Amino acid sequence: MGVLLKISTIETLYYDRIYALHGLSLEVKEKEIFTVLGPNGAGKTTLLKTIAGLLKDQPNKGTIEFMGKSIHRLPPEHISRLGIVYVPEDRGLFRELTVKENLDLGCWGRRDKGVKDDYEFVYDLFPILKERSKQQAETLSGGQQQMLAMARAILCRPKLLMLDEPSLGLAPVIAHQVYDALLEISKAGTTILLVEQNAKMALRIADFGYIMETGRIVLEGTSKELQENEDVQELYLGVGGERVSPKGWRLYKKRRTW
Amino acid sequence: MSEIFQYIMSGLAVGSLYALVALGIALIYRSTRILNFAHGDITTAGTFFALTLMGFKLGYALSYFLAIIFGSVIAMAFYFAVLVPAQRRESTNLGQIILTLGFGLILQGLISYFGGTEPQSFPFPLSDSKTFNLGAVVVSELSLGTFAVGIIASLLFYLLVQKTRLGLAMRAVSENLQAAQTMSIPTRKILAFSWGLAALLGVIAGLFLAPALLLDPFFMLEPFLKGFAAAILGGLNSLPGAIVGGLILGVAESLAGGLVSIAFKNTLAFLIIILVLIFRPEGLLGKEFIERV
Numbered sequence: 066m067g068v069l070l071k072i073s074t075i076e077t078l079y080y081d082r083i084y085a086l087h088g089l090s091l092e093v094k095e096k097e098i099f100t101v102l103g104p105n106g107a108g109k110t111t112l113l114k115t116i117a118g119l120l121k122d123q124p125n126k127g128t129i130e131f132m133g134k135s136i137h138r139l140p141p142e143h144i145s146r147l148g149i150v151y152v153p154e155d156r157g158l159f160r161e162l163t164v165k166e167n168l169d170l171g172c173w174g175r176r177d178k179g180v181k182d183d184y185e186f187v188y189d190l191f192p193i194l195k196e197r198s199k200q201q202a203e204t205l206s207g208g209q210q211q212m213l214a215m216a217r218a219i220l221c222r223p224k225l226l227m228l229d230e231p232s233l234g235l236a237p238v239i240a241h242q243v244y245d246a247l248l249e250i251s252k253a254g255t256t257i258l259l260v261e262q263n264a265k266m267a268l269r270i271a272d273f274g275y276i277m278e279t280g281r282i283v284l285e286g287t288s289k290e291l292q293e294n295e296d297v298q299e300l301y302l303g304v305g306g307e308r309v310s311p312k313g314w315r316l317y318k319k320r321r322t323w
Numbered sequence: 324m325s326e327i328f329q330y331i332m333s334g335l336a337v338g339s340l341y342a343l344v345a346l347g348i349a350l351i352y353r354s355t356r357i358l359n360f361a362h363g364d365i366t367t368a369g370t371f372f373a374l375t376l377m378g379f380k381l382g383y384a385l386s387y388f389l390a391i392i393f394g395s396v397i398a399m400a401f402y403f404a405v406l407v408p409a410q411r412r413e414s415t416n417l418g419q420i421i422l423t424l425g426f427g428l429i430l431q432g433l434i435s436y437f438g439g440t441e442p443q444s445f446p447f448p449l450s451d452s453k454t455f456n457l458g459a460v461v462v463s464e465l466s467l468g469t470f471a472v473g474i475i476a477s478l479l480f481y482l483l484v485q486k487t488r489l490g491l492a493m494r495a496v497s498e499n500l501q502a503a504q505t506m507s508i509p510t511r512k513i514l515a516f517s518w519g520l521a522a523l524l525g526v527i528a529g530l531f532l533a534p535a536l537l538l539d540p541f542f543m544l545e546p547f548l549k550g551f552a553a554a555i556l557g558g559l560n561s562l563p564g565a566i567v568g569g570l571i572l573g574v575a576e577s578l579a580g581g582l583v584s585i586a587f588k589n590t591l592a593f594l595i596i597i598l599v600l601i602f603r604p605e606g607l608l609g610k611e612f613i614e615r616v
Contacts, residue, residue, distance in 0.1 A: 117505060121413070145507040157502035159495050169488075170495050173508050221506065 069095045069225055069256050070116070070149075075127030075137070077108075077115045085111040086124065087280035093225065093258050098251050100259040100267040100288075102301060103277035109260040110154060112277070113227050116258075117151035118144040131225070146174070148224035154233060156214040160203035164194055167202050167213055171220030179222070186253065187216040190246050208239035212246070219250060226250065227258045232266055244270055264301035268292050276301070325459035330581040331574055332457075336466035338573020339473025343528035344550025345557065345565035346480060347521035352559050354497035354517045357419050361401065361427035362525055363547030367540060368430050369394030369526035370533050371438040374445060383448050391526045398522035399515045401426055407511065434540040442537035451534065469531045476527055477566050480520070484562060493517055549576075549592075556596050558609015567607055571595070 070093040077086040085108045093099045103109050114120050116129060118141040129137040136144055145151070159167050168187070172180050188195045191212040197205065202213060211231055218226055231247070232240035240263070248270050251257050261267035268274055268288040276284040276297065284294065291297050344362065351359045373390035377383070405422055414422075449468040454461050484490035496503045496513045503510050528550075529543060536542050553572045557564025572592050579591030599607060 119501060119504070121411075141501075141504040142507050142509055145505050151505045153501075153505075157499060157505065159498045159502060161498055162491075162494060166491055166495075169491060170503070170506050170508065173492065173506055217506070 067095050069093050069132060070258070071130040072116070073128050073130075075115060075124035075129060077111055077120060077123045078125050079111075085280055086115065088127070089277075089280065089282055090127075091275055091282055091285070093256060094273075095256055096251070096254055097272040098247070098257045098259060098270055100261055100271035100274045101277050102261055102264045102267060102274060104262070106279075107277045108280040109277055110229055111280075113151055113153075113229055113258070113260055116144075116227065117141055117149060119151070145221070148222070149227065150218045150221045150223035150225070151227045152214045152218050152229065152231070154229040156210045158202045158210055158214055158217075161201060163199055163201055164205070164213055165198040167217050168194070168198075168220055171217035172222075175220075175222065180220070183220050183222065187219055190219075190249055191216055208235050208243065211235060211239075211243055215243070215246065215250070219255070223255060225256045225258060227260075229260050230262060231259070232261065232263050240266060264297070265303075268302075326581065327578070328458075328460045330577045332460050332462055332470075333466055334574035334577030335570060336470040336473075336573070337577065338553075338570040339470050339477070340528040340532055340569075341546065341549045341553045341573050342477055342566040342569025343473055343524045344546055345554035345569045346477065346562060347524045348551055349554045349557070349559055349562055349565040350517055350521045350524075352554070353562070354493065354514060355406075355419075356416050357406075357423060358551075359521070360420065360424040361398075361430060362423075362521065362550075363543035364427040364430035364434070365394050365398050365401075365522045366525035366529035366547070367434055367543045368397055369522070370445070370529040370538060370543075371434055371540075373530060374438070374443065374533075374538060377446055383446075387530055390530065391523050394522040394526035394529075395519035397430075398518040402515050402518040403511075431540055438540060440540055442539040442542075445533035445538045447530075447534035449534070465531075465534060472527065472531060476524060480524065481562070483520075489513075489516070552593065552596055556599055556606060558606025560610065561606065561608040564606055564608030571607075 072092070073090045074088040075086055075090075076084065076088055079085055089108075089112065091101075101109050101112065111120070115124050118136070118139050122138065124137055127137070128135050131147060131149060134147070136147060136149075159170065162170075168184070172183070193209055194213060194216055197209065202210065205213060215228070215231070228247070231243050235243065244266055247257060247259070251270075259267055259271065268291055271288045274286065274288050274291045275282050276291070284291070284297070286294070292302070344366070347362055348359060351357055351362070369390045372393045373386045376386035376389055381389075405426065406419060409419055409422060447465070449465045451463050451465045453464045455464070455467065484493060492503070492508050492513050493516070495506070495508060496510050500510060528546065532546055533542065549572055550569065553568035554565045555568070556572060557566070557568030575595050576588045576592040580588035583591070
């Protein structure tokens with residue numbers, strides 16, 4: 066499989082001096098699901114925003130290549146026209162517009178014949194959106210809003226779909242639905258880059274994962290490798306924990322291997 | 324009794340022009356959070372342009388048409404040449420508002436230089452003195468035309484914003500700029516179009532105001548302030564609110580001026596605004612900004 070997105074040693078700064086990304090490199094291959102895991106403040110959202118071009122004049126250093134073309138520092142409209150669609154943490158919906166209008170904006174600028182099929186695909190995936198098509202987006206529940214955001218992104222026909230914590234604030238059942246939908250989307254041939262805190266769910270569907278801490282990639286591997294890694298198990302998956310005293314206190318902080 | 328209808332009718336005519344001015348201000352505010360203080364001066368520039376063209380014996384329709392285009396082009400040029408670079412350097416909203424103020428003053432200077440500060444009469448095909456009798460109410464040709472144009476322009480504008488794809492994009496951009504960018508909507512072009520459209524509405528209002536008032540470089544100042552007040556009265560965020568606000572303001576000042584005293588023409592109108600804003604701070608049709616936590 067070809068490399069779709071290649072990021073080499075990018076640095077992103079906030080306010081010209083606060084480093085959010087520290088020489089980070091990663092690759093996303095075609096038609097697979099990639100996930101980036103990490104704690105709060107690791108720079109996961111910053112990474113996605115940098116790729117989407119939403120941070121002005123960033124990355125400060127390094128290059129981002131998409132399908133062999135360098136795209137860093139291009140305006141966001143340009144990047145999304147190349148086929149990178151970003152679904153932000155807050156879903157980024159047009160809250161005062163109806164569900165249908167939101168979806169129509171998803172296929173803005175598309176003139177191909179496939180739009181109708183894509184609508185059918187989306188409505189098959191999330192039948193609730195068809196039911197609610199006349200309703201204002203802000204009146205939807207959190208899960209429905211996430212579905213709408215994903216559906217709208219699919220209607221852009223992205224080559225790379227970037228999602229920022231799609232499970233955030235959702236009940237486990239709904240989160241599972243969302244993740245099942247992601248698998249469907251991936252099967253239909255879309256590459257996905259997923260940022261998550263919920264490592265268990267992300268690794269369940271991902272092919273390959275990166276662990277990110279304080280602006281760097283500290284570990285990478287297939288999801289199987291990551292799931293078997295002891296540190297990942299303890300710090301991200303919450304299994305293990307034998308090294309805990311009978312009172313339930315951890316006697317020492319486990320040293321990470323990275 | 325018929326007097327009241329008389330005042331209401333003339334108030335509606337003026338109010339429909341305030342509504343057009345207010346629509347332009349509300350449109351810009353909605354989409355960019357900028358109060359456009361150059362709005363009146365862009366309008367004046369367009370109106371003077373029409374006067375100049377008529378000096379070349381170009382005919383009413385063509386001159387007015389070109390004047391409207393001219394106003395839109397000025398507004399779009401200002402957006403691209405001044406506001407876009409300012410935004411690129413992360414200027415604050417307040418800074419951009421001051422930029423519009425400065426642009427307005429520059430235009431005022433240019434108009435005074437090229438157009439002269441003497442009040443001039445503005446030739447117009449509809450006459451002020453030719454009247455019709457509608458029942459007991461007497462309406463001049465000019466007010467009837469003004470009212471019709473104000474309503475038709477507002478209606479067309481409404482259809483554009485609510486029913487077309489372009490309007491959908493305009494609403495999307497005004498609501499969530501970042502999301503619109505990630506949907507590959509050309510946000511700059513859409514915003515420039517909004518600026519052009521706002522100026523277009525303004526110049527239409529200016530063309531109909533000029534024959535009733537006299538044309539000088541400052542003739543739009545009062546209508547601009549009224550339009551501004553009307554936009555706030557209706558709720559700055561709401562386009563239908565701007566129309567309603569304009570009509571209410573027009574009727575209120577006409578009634579106050581006619582029934583009480585001409586000195587109260589502006590007083591009562593602004594009293595109403597104060598009252599409305601005390602009891603409904605978001606304006607008549609403005610939606611309270613609800614943030615889901």
